[in-house]
Amino acid sequence: MEEICAVARARGVRLPDAAVTRAMKFIDSLPESSTASMQRDIIDGRPSELDAQNGAVVRLGRATGIATPINAAIHAALLPQERRARGELSF
Numbered sequence: 001m002e003e004i005c006a007v008a009r010a011r012g013v014r015l016p017d018a019a020v021t022r023a024m025k026f027i028d029s030l031p032e033s034s035t036a037s038m039q040r041d042i043i044d045g046r047p048s049e050l051d052a053q054n055g056a057v058v059r060l061g062r063a064t065g066i067a068t069p070i071n072a073a074i075h076a077a078l079l080p081q082e083r084r085a086r087g088e089l090s091f
Contacts, residue, residue, distance in 0.1 A: 003068045004057055010064035042081050050075065050082045 001020045008015055016022070041048035054075040061068035083089035 003061065003066070003071050007057055007061045007064060007066045007068065010066050011060060042078055042085070045081075045085050047085045048082060050078050054078075 001023050005015055005020050035043075038048040038050060038053065042050070054071045057071040058068050058075055060066075061071070080089060
């Protein structure tokens with residue numbers, strides 16, 4: 001969340017100072033068994049929003065000079081599964 005906010009601010013998006021804290025408080029309030037739709041898609045071998053979410057953070061971070069190592073690691077780790085789900089990669 002900190003990387004996302006840093007990239008957004010570098011791109012001129014005005015966010016409240018407590019944006020990360022509020023988002024994390026919401027996430028922490030979810031039931032432990034909750035999963036995100038992207039997580040369910042990847043687990044089920046369906047195309048997901050990986051490139052539109054984590055990939056976008058990485059691309060926009062590069063364009064604005066903001067380091068996004070966590071989003072880059074998530075994107076790189078899940079990209080093979082995403083490509084396979086899209087029929088771009090076979091095993």
